[in-house]
Structure formats: C-alpha cells, structure tokens
Amino acid sequence: MSLVLKDTPSPGIGLLTLNRPDARNALSFELREELIDGFAEFAADEAIRCVILTGGDEIFAAGADLKQLGETNSVDMLRIGAERYWLAIGAFPKPLIAAVNGFALGGGFELAMHADIIIAGESARFGLPEVKVGLIPGAGGTQRLPRAIGKFAAMRYLLTGDMLSAQKAERLGLVSEVVADNEVLPTAMEIAGRIAKRAPLAVRQVKEAVLSGADVPLDAALRIERKALQLLMSSEDKAEGIASFIEKRPPVFRGR
Incomplete structure (x- = not known):
C-alpha cells in the first residue's frame, strides 16, 4: 500500500495525500521517503504549477511515529539523516498549500509549516507536544513557529505542548484561512486553481x-x-x- 497517494485532480494542480489512516498518518521514515519522492516528481513536472498536501478528511498528521522513534537511538538518527526529508520539502520550488483537517501535531504541524498557504478546517488542532515525551521539535518547530507568530506566543506553546485551535491559529497569523471542515480541500483546490493560472x-x-x-x-x-x-x-x-x-x-x- 502506498503511504502517500499522488494525484492530479485538475490541470496544473498536484495533490499529495498522506495515507496511513491506521496510524493517524504518523510520519514514519518510510512515509517521509515516499513524500519527498512525490514532491520530486511534481517539481520535475512542468505541467504542475501548484501542489496541495493533505492528510484526508479526518486528520492531517499526528506527528512522528513514536514506536519507530522509541526503537531509534542517536547513532541511528545520524545514520538515517532525517533532516534530508525536511530539506527536500523546504526546497520545493512551487507553491505548496497545506489542507488541514483534524490534528496536525508534532512533525505534522512542522510539515504544515513548510507550506506557503495553510487552509484549516474549523475543527483543526495544531500543536508541538514533544516536551510531553522528553523530546523537542526536530523539523524546525522551534525556529519556524517563533518566526510565524513571535517569540512570546510561540514559547507559550513550545514549552507546554498545548494545542491551538484553528481559530486561535488564524488570529496569530499561523494559518491563511479557516473554513468549514468539508470545505478545506475544495477551498485549497480553488486557490491552487487560481495560482495555476498565473505566470x-x-x-x-x-x-x-x-x-x-x-x-x-x-x-x-x-x-x-x-x-x-x-x-x-x-x-x-x-x-x-x-x-x-x-x-x-x-x-x-x-x-x-
């Protein structure tokens, strides 16, 4: 089974869907590998002018695969070089829209923050709960969140691991738009369609x-x-x- 579904639902638009529903789209190393492959394919395809990233209707991504992380030590992390996954996404040259339903936690939140535009459903929740399990964000959360919403607002969530509602995230300037849950992907598609028509x-x-x-x-x-x-x-x-x-x-x- 593919862990990332790749589609072109409309001319000029690429769609990547995280596909580990049984694990709440936890970002295993295998899923991340498929994800950067999908981005690489869309980057090389001149017909694709904008890409949407989603986790589906129920959840965006619950974060890293904690079971996998629990079996991974420091040497393993150095050997795997997990930063290459995030560097590849950060270097994606085309506009990227994150369509977020449900939870976007830990690495899932950091993944959304790699996007250029975030469309969130009314029931979406964002958070970096790594401190609750003795870790810190490892994909840019300690750097991207303060740059997005300022040091003091960011520290309040980084140090507690508390979640933000979609409405709070919008007030802080962290998401581009909050819409009804069933309008998240259609709204992202409509915006992507307009971008695809630009030069x-x-x-x-x-x-x-x-x-x-x-x-x-x-x-x-x-x-x-x-x-x-x-x-x-x-x-x-x-x-x-x-x-x-x-x-x-x-x-x-x-x-x-």
Missing part, C-alpha cells in the same frame, strides 16, 4: 523572494526582490501578460 516563473520568483528575504536585513531582501523582477523582465510570460491585458483577453502563460 509560473513569476509565481516561483515570489516564493523564492519571500523565503530568501525572510531572515536577511531589509536592504538585502530588497536586492533579492529587484533581481527577481529584473530576471522576469525578459520572460515570454511578461510579454504575454502585458499583451493580454492590452488586448483584453485571458493570458496564456507557458513558464518561459
């Missing part, structure tokens, strides 16, 4: 500029932005976009 090179440059500029001084970040704009000035998509606007017709972007 692919421009979309990629937006993502690259935002991520590259996030942790550097403003003047350096502005240089990143200017270079991205200068690069796009010679693209066929830029010429097509302006021509379609003047001619009052929908643009046909080819990512060139």
